Amino acid sequence: MRAMMSYDWMETMRVTSQWMGASAQAMGSYPVNGLAPNPYFQMLSAWGDVTERSFSRMVVKPDWGIEAIVAEDGRDHIVTPEVDLEQDFGDLVRFRVQGRPEKKRKILLAAPMSGHYATLLRSTVQSLLPDAEVWITDWKNARDIPVSAGKFDVEDYTKYLVSFMQHLGPDTNLVAVCQPVPLALVATGWLAQNDPDSQPASLTLIGGPVDPDAAATDVTDFGRRVTMGQLERAVIQRVGFKYAGAGRMVYPGLLQLASFISMNAETHAKSFSEQIMRAAKGEAGDHDRHNKFYDEYLAVMDMTAEFYLSTVERIFKDREIAHNAFHIDGTAVDMTKITSVPTMIVEGENDDISAPGQCIAALDILTELPKDKTRAHLEPGAGHYGIFAGKSWRNNIRPLVLEFIDQAAQGGSVATPANDKKAPGRRKNLKTGTDGDGPMPV
Known part of the structure; x- marks a missing residue:
């Protein structure tokens, strides 16, 4: 009480x-x-x-506010967000563009569950719509979900991503931004291990904490300073009488x-x-x-208490994903089973949330994925927001992501951009600062 x-x-x-x-x-x-x-x-x-x-x-979910886009025919086409798959804790939302032939590219945006709504990626969605069919994970506010719906932790988040990809089919390109990056990697690994026919056509990981210890930030330092007991006592509360989720334990x-x-x-x-x-x-x-x-x-x-606490404990403290030791329902997920999904890593040079090195650590896990199926890009001068919604995204990263998706669809090497004639070679390892083999940065 x-x-x-x-x-x-x-x-x-x-x-x-x-x-x-x-x-x-x-x-x-x-x-x-x-x-x-x-x-x-x-x-x-x-x-x-x-x-x-x-x-x-503070208590109003923002509208998507994407009314229309200009298509190749030069006309404005109405955009209608619609729920494609409804779940208790989050929906799969599609942005249907009226009166336009369907695009070949299919993109699923894995939105963060980190305190803000998926509408934080509004500009990201809008920038992709002229060139692709776009879906997004639209997570619900925990205060509005009855206790009877059960728990929702990092394993459940991962299972939601799996179900969304199985629903959309293997021609879907998964793009994860920030917090869901490590869980998107696990979801892809689960599919590779248990349902290979449903693996995504490509995987793009943008500024997420695959290995939080690869580069220290205020976020990782906080995770080290407090114990789980201190954290639970300090920030976890029970939803009050005003909302449908009354009684649910949440991080408000x-x-x-x-x-x-x-x-x-x-x-x-x-x-x-x-x-x-x-x-x-x-x-x-x-x-x-x-x-x-x-x-x-x-x-x-609000986030469910179990999601917030399991994120801190399993991803930041125990580094289960960095060690390839993540379990779902007691069964280990081996991410080395990812052997055919082209993977692109995007980091921002000035990212103070997921510093350079944290995301590219995914390539250290994907030991069985051929190097010509991987690509890494470090955006000069870009902060955390800029790599998925700012000027750096619009001018530099978005075109590279779309090109990467097209190259993945063709089945060839994705290690370098199509307009870069240089062959893949040695690069500076963003994690250790030393030279090492790997995909050329683009």
């Missing part, structure tokens, strides 16, 4: 802050206040507007958001103070840059 009360206390504080913002905005907007030549009322209204919007967005999204903001508190404080000044001057817009970013950033979701 104590944990449930603490969850409801956080929600009470959020609702109170939202109400205070709405009240301040209304009080500062009375027409009679225009008779007073004091900017206090404009500032009060602006503060209330920004505050109410911010706290209300509001708590996750507080940790996000604390990492760059000064930057966020400056951004909000500047937005209040813009609102007071009448220069802020409902869909301006600040609101577009924070409407997504502040929208957080």
